[in-house]
Amino acid sequence: MPAHIKASLLGNSLSVPIKMGRLALGTWQGIWLGEHRNHGGAREIIVTLHGESPAFDI
Secondary structure (H helix, E strand, O other): OHHHHHHHHHOOOOOOOEEOOEEOOOOOOOOOOOOOOOOOOOOOOOOOOOOOOOOOOO
């Protein structure tokens, strides 16, 4: 049950803006991992990218 409460309060996904290959976070924005257990185990991160590749003149 604690995991369900945490997920409903904090969410379970994150959208991160990337511009020109770098994080495009605002001045007061950051990315933090909030662990709610005394002994956290290994974590797996799944990344899905959406967007356009830049146009290059060759």
